[in-house]
Amino acid sequence: DSGVTQTPKHLITATGQRVTLRCSPRSGDLSVYWYQQSLDQGLQFLIQYYNGEERAKGNILERFSAQQFPDLHSELNLSSLELGDSALYFCASSGGQSHNSPLHFGNGTRLTVT
Amino acid sequence: GESVGLHLPTLSVQEGDNSIINCAYSNSASDYFIWYKQESGKGPQFIIDIRSNMDKRQGQRVTVLLNKTVKHLSLQIAATQPGDSAVYFCAVHYDKVIFGPGTSLSVIP
Numbered sequence: 001d002s003g004v005t006q007t008p009k010h011l012i013t014a015t016g017q018r019v020t021l022r023c024s025p026r027s028g029d030l031s032v033y034w035y036q037q038s039l040d041q042g043l044q045f046l047i048q049y050y051n052g053e054e055r056a057k058g059n060i061l062e063r064f065s066a067q068q069f070p071d072l073h074s075e076l077n078l079s080s081l082e083l084g085d086s087a088l089y090f091c092a093s094s095g096g097q098s099h100n101s102p103l104h105f106g107n108g109t110r111l112t113v114t
Numbered sequence: 115g116e117s118v119g120l121h122l123p124t125l126s127v128q129e130g131d132n133s134i135i136n137c138a139y140s141n142s143a144s145d146y147f148i149w150y151k152q153e154s155g156k157g158p159q160f161i162i163d164i165r166s167n168m169d170k171r172q173g174q175r176v177t178v179l180l181n182k183t184v185k186h187l188s189l190q191i192a193a194t195q196p197g198d199s200a201v202y203f204c205a206v207h208y209d210k211v212i213f214g215p216g217t218s219l220s221v222i223p
Binding site: 033035042045092105108 | 158
């Protein structure tokens with residue numbers, strides 16, 4: 001068990017809708033990362049937060065947004081959903097602001113857009 | 115920016131043989147490298163890491179080699195077991211944490 005909790009495990013929704021994915025990092029970790037993994041694809045970096053502030057941004061669509069709250073949990077909001085947004089979304093956390101510590105991953109949220 | 119690639123998307127090995135999985139990265143300023151293992155239905159799990167001031171690091175049955183000259187990273191698994199079957203990703207840390215596309219390792223009993 002990595003200590004990172006993601007909810008929900010599965011989400012099925014229709015095109016055009018909006019969903020929110022939630023992540024609770026490991027106790028004590030200040031950094032939260034979001035990744036997208038499509039079928040048979042690698043992990044695409046979306047965004048990183050450190051202690052509530054955006055730290056780094058990857059290939060995140062404008063329809064997607066994220067935030068990290070004072071209690072350090074994070075949410076990833078996906079809006080105007082398209083079929084191509086169907087994927088596994090992973091959250092990871094690490095202890096430091098710098099990138100020199102391992103990431104600990106949750107088990108992901110599987111999003112299906114129909 | 116940073117790009118990370120792997121030489122082989124799939125690898126099949128006999129149980130008991132050694133496995134070698136490779137990774138190439140583009141940014142010579144990258145200073146921290148990690149190998150992760152992802153089993154079906156789970157998130158990636160940390161296996162071993164190495165910092166740029168090292169060439170080699172060993173763990174239990176795993177060794178990571180770093181060649182900064184050619185920007186190449188490899189993971190060696192000794193005496194591969196059926197439980198090692200998974201997808202293996204290298205991750206390169208620079209201003210972001212970028213993952214390679216992954217190698218799917220199959221162990222033949």
